[in-house]
Amino acid sequence: MINTKYDVVILGGGPAGLAAAIAIRTKTNASVLLVDRQNKGEVRVGENCPPETVLLLKQLGVAKEFYRGGHQTCPGYASVWGRDTPGYNDFIVNPQGPAWRLNRQAFDKMLADRAELCGAQISWSTRFIDAQKHSDESEGFILRLVKKSEDKECNVQARFVIDATGSTASFAGKLDINKSVDDELFATVRFSTLAHGRGSKQIQLEAFEHGWCYHALLPAEKVVSMVVTEKKHLATLREAEFQGFNDLLQSTTLIGPSLAKLDLEQSTYHTYCIRSGVLPAAEGCNWMAIGDAVASFDPIAAQGIYKGLSHGLQAGEKVLSWFENRENSQLRFSQQVKSQYGDYQRNRSHVYHLENRWSNAHFWLNRQHLPL
Ligand SMILES: Cc1cc2nc3c(=O)[nH]c(=O)nc-3n(C[C@H](O)[C@H](O)[C@H](O)COP(=O)(O)OP(=O)(O)OC[C@H]3O[C@@H](n4cnc5c(N)ncnc54)[C@H](O)[C@@H]3O)c2cc1C
Incomplete structure (x- = not known):
């Protein structure tokens, strides 16, 4: 049952x-x-994490559960990006070991x-x-919530x-604080179950004229x-119950042959x-x-889950200062977010500038002009 008052509410x-x-809760007694x-256990998108994620899970005290959670390592990326032949980026020299392909349901349940x-x-x-x-003001906020099953509001x-x-x-x-948005893309995602076949542990990335494709065994x-493409190409992907999506993947030179070796069933399609x-x-x-x-x-940055965990840890620090009535680190987090976003913009620009095989295609032209 939801009470009427809490120290901290996380939305x-x-x-x-x-x-x-x-x-x-590890740092304070705050309610x-x-x-x-x-709903509890609903499947989420995003399953690829960098090696350093393990450091954050250690700080959260869940590293042991993570190692036992049935997640699989990812030795590196294979990509056709900026040239017609595959290139490889391995994590072999990373002291934290390989990247990870998550069992997302097990990961979310663990947390x-x-x-x-x-x-x-x-x-x-x-x-x-x-x-x-x-x-x-010191009493914070009154939040209006609705529980689906009861369909009634509570404050x-x-x-x-x-x-x-x-x-x-x-x-x-x-x-009234709203994001300044500098790019909008759409991801069409297919989740399937593997009936037969074997494939690489590498994550595969491939650019095409109107965007890029991603493929991983989980x-x-x-x-x-x-x-991932711009909005105007969504209709083509959805044609004939996503035959457009399947045709596009089949036509790729790295992902297409990998998919041809797999027998997939129970496919579901989602757009984000x-x-x-x-x-x-x-x-x-x-x-x-x-x-x-x-x-x-x-998602080309593959940093969303890592960033979320790291910000969660920082929320722990901020709430501890607030709870103990200490001078809080108010601007420090804001400054860090700003600088993190600047790094992201520079890295994004670098990755999209590597591809110039379709220099007249709108997708690539638009990505060349993103702010730095
Ligand atoms: C197609 C796609 C693929 C991606 N792949 C990867 C990947 O491989 N690796 C990676 O690291 N990142 C990936 N990302 C990014 C990653 O999913 C996000 O960065 C990450 O989930 C952010 O975590 P979060 O907790 O901040 O937000 P979210 O995971 O989005 O969680 C927000 C939660 O808030 C809830 N919520 C929203 N509004 C309300 C409300 N009004 N009331 C109550 N609850 C609310 C939602 O239900 C949701 O559970 C991908 C993203 C997309 C779209």
């Missing part, structure tokens, strides 16, 4: 929100409620279980609707709010394939809008935005 139970719940509009074990209360299927500042007082609602940044929006006999952007203000004295809510990246 959103993705990697950022769950990591924040663990970090805060913590986390709400998420999704949620740990957050609850630490004493955070989680309410799934609960949507955040609105926020109002409390008449006494909850939060002395500190963490916006971890992903790229929509719903709480920041209620404060734990538990799952396979993910994705096409991907906006790259950053909030002009990441925090106030009794709120902060973390993960994709504060800065969302193109």
Whole structure:
């Protein structure tokens, strides 16, 4: 049952929100409620993490569970990008070891279980609707929530709010703080089950005239394939019940032959809008935005989960200062987010500038002109 008052309410139970719940409850006795509009255990997108993710999981105290969680290593990337022949980027010299291909359901459950074990209360299927500042500023906010199963609203007082609602940044929006967005792309993703066949542990990336494709074998006999493009090409991909998507992947020179060796079943298709952007203000004295809510990246960066976990840990530090009434590190997080977004913009530009085989195609022309 949801109470009427909490020290901290976390809006959103993705990697950022769950990591924040663990970090805060590990460092403080603050009462913590986390709400998420999704149902418990609902599948999420994103499964590729850099080697350094393990360092964050150690800090969150879940490294042992992670190693036992059935996730698979990824020795590197194979890509056809900027040239017609494959290139390889291996993690062999990385001291943290290989990158990871996650079993996303097991990963999310691991974080949620740990957050609850630490004493955070989680309410799934609960949507955040609105926020109002409390008449006494030190008392934080009154949040309006709706639990799906009950279909009735409740008001909850939060002395500190963490916006971890992903790229929509719903709480920041209620404060009239909106992201400046510098790019918009669309990902069409196919999740399948592997009936027969074997493939490489490498993640495969391949550019084409109107975007790029991604393909990976995942734990538990799952396979993910994705096409990232601009909105105007979505209709072609969806033609004849996604035959357009399948035809495009088959025509690629690296991913096409890999897919031909696999027998896939139970395929489901999903479309995601991907906006790259950053909030002009990441925090106030009794709120902060973390993960994709504060800065969302193109998945070419493969940093979303890592960023979410790392911001969650930083939320733990900020709430500790606030809880102990110490001078808080208010601007430090904002400055870090700004500089992180600048690094992301430079890296994104570097990657898209490597491809110039279709210099007149809109997708590549538009990516050449992204802000630095
Ligand atoms: C197609 C695609 C592929 C990707 N692949 C990768 C990848 O391979 N590796 C990687 O690292 N990153 C990847 N990403 C990015 C990654 O998914 C995100 O960066 C990451 O999930 C961000 O974590 P988060 O916790 O900040 O937000 P999210 O994971 O988006 O979580 C936000 C949560 O808030 C909840 N929520 C939203 N609004 C409300 C509301 N009003 N009330 C209550 N709850 C709410 C949502 O239900 C959601 O659970 C990918 C993204 C896309 C779109």
